[in-house]
Amino acid sequence: MCNLNTEDKILNASLVLFSQKGFNAVTTKEIAKEAGVSEMTLFRHFENKHNLFEKAFDKFVFSPKFLALFESLEWDLERDLTKICSSYQDTLYKNQKIILMHFKNEELNPQFDATLSKFPNELRNLLSDYFAEMGNRGIIQENPKVLANNFLATNFGLFITFLVMNNLTFETDIVACISSYVKIFVKGITC
């Protein structure tokens, strides 16, 4: 952690602290200390706190490539959904700090929301198309849009539950939960 360059050390520290406490509750002194750097250095590199926040966001937001994923599907419900699940969970996991930042901060960055909504929306459309095609093939018959929403919301729900409520709720692990969910979901929607 020490042989990173200065900017990265500061950005890392920012991400950690902003996601833990939110923008207003974190001080620049705190960030500097966490980064192992003088506060002055922080301002020399990022001008002001708000700018630092934006740079941290830009650097750490992870945009997945769902299109490739959907081209690799096999039109086998359980296999495909398992694949999609783990890809989506992976994306959520990689963005967990960013997502927490979003939860803790109100409308700090207008493009913040836009960026964060991009990949769920993309995934939702791809999923909806996938379900529609599965409907055409006579495999399922529910409304594809509702299914897509449902599937995404459940995945996000499982993710957020295990991420933020782990100390206060469930003891089963998320992998078991998800694989069980996919099995039930597949059986539940198959004609």
Place this chain on the structure above:
Amino acid sequence: MCNLNTEDKILNASLVLFSQKGFNAVTTKEIAKEAGVSEMTLFRHFENKHNLFEKAFDKFVFSPKFLALFESLEWDLERDLTKICSSYQDTLYKNQKIILMHFKNEELNPQFDATLSKFPNELRNLLSDYFAEMGNRGIIQENPKVLANNFLATNFGLFITFLVMNNLTFETDIVACISSYVKIFVKGITC
């Protein structure tokens, strides 16, 4: 909103603002203004900001009566789960501000987590027992604990998705999503 007594006006304003921005990001001046009251009055009633936070929490936390709910069940999967769903969603809805407060604030109040974890844990145990009994009756065969976790996490996920991501994700409404979810879940777990 104006014929409430002073303490209630302040507590209401606190809840709104704390859940929107988090403890540190809200000022006592802001709360006083939102409550339509002088800042001095706020301190006269609640001594300090932290105490105000705790009082707001104590006042607005809503503890449901799940035991009565489970005694009223009919051992018909879809009907029962629909009932449980809507009761849980109702609880979440009534506690939404409190839940948001929990999301935005790190370990401010030690009993905070304990209180908030009480009712999901209670519900989880009741649900798990319910599924176990349904297993004994030969209606389902999955692991009751995993099912309970799954059911709760999905419900929480749907709730939180619609609560906090409504501007950036899905356009379907939550009632449709939930009723669809229950149907799929029931079909998916029935032998």
Place this chain on the structure above:
DNA sequence: ACCCAATGTTAGTAACAGCTAACATTATAG
């Protein structure tokens, strides 16, 4: 050995936070 760029250190500013004290105003009840 020297330069220069990156860092650290210290001191400080202006704004604002939480909070208090003192006094003025209102309202209500006897």
Place this chain on the structure above:
DNA sequence: CTATAATGTTAGCTGTTACTAACATTGGGT
């Protein structure tokens, strides 16, 4: 009408925050 309690107003204190200026220190490249 008056006494009393609840509120408002103002001014200010104390600490902290974001941020700046000025100078000191380090360390690698030539």
